[in-house]
Amino acid sequence: MITDIGDPRRVHAATGILAAFNGAGVLDAADVHVAATVGRLGGEQDEAVLLAAALAVRAVRLGSVCVDLADISHTVLGEGDEVLDVSALPWPEPSAWLSACRSGALVTDGGSAPG
Template sequence: MSLVDVETAVTAAGLLRSFNEAGVLDLADVHVAQRLCALGRETDDRVALAAALAVRALRGGSVCVDMSTIAEAADGLPWPDAEQWLTAVRASTLLADPPVLHLYDDRLLYLDRYRREEQQVCDDLVAMLVPRPSGPTAEVPAFERLFPPGFEEQRGAAEIAVSQGVTVLTGGPGTGKTTTVARLLAALAEQAELAGRSRPASRWQRRPARRRRGWPRRCDTR
């Protein structure tokens, strides 16, 4: 048995078989799409291909497939006509209630579970975007010690972080992202201790707590 035989879905036919044999779809993509279509009583070959490509996108690290551009990924294959393909997907039982697939903005196709999880992450982040009381440097006196002259950019990032519920810290290699987070955590831990919000842990909790305290300690400039 050759490698091609192992990677080819024996039961695949039509578009699924063509894209499987071309190496665009893996065995898992084909089998999941076949199973979903069987459960949803979906017989349209184009919908099966769309479902398989949505599974393929997950393997590649994306939660959806862009149906408006996916045909550009591989030439020489029997891609369905773009408009007719979208029409078939829109009319599919797999988008009915309860949905298996979800088409967003008439182009992004998700397995519905991942669309719901993405929406939940979005909702959680939006809920956290609540401004906090101003004046973070006054509330966190350790900033002066932990961010001495020469660390202005890192201090600015830390000040923004304590002023809001969620922050995305970005930067190239060596720009101080890890140092900023470590010193920010050290400052917040000190602030909590001074405010009486830090309590002794039970014996079984102290050991991991000591391990966690180890890495902020490296940024202590006292």
């Protein structure tokens, strides 16, 4: 949990679900800022999709290449394998979350040309 107001991992401008996950120590400042910027550039406003984007950024930052949305709420660790209490966080329901990502502006199946 990020409790120090001066902690550089804390994003003071974060709101909603990204703020909750940042405050809990799940998301670092870089995760939140990249997801918010990509969402703004891509026209994505669904908080669940932005959370998935932030978790994808986090995964790469920590050395992975993917995020299992169906399992992440049970497997997420802090940096350096720190155990975080994430049970009180507003995790999206996995099937609805995946559906939101699939229909969101930031995800494509690669089958259609842009524009």
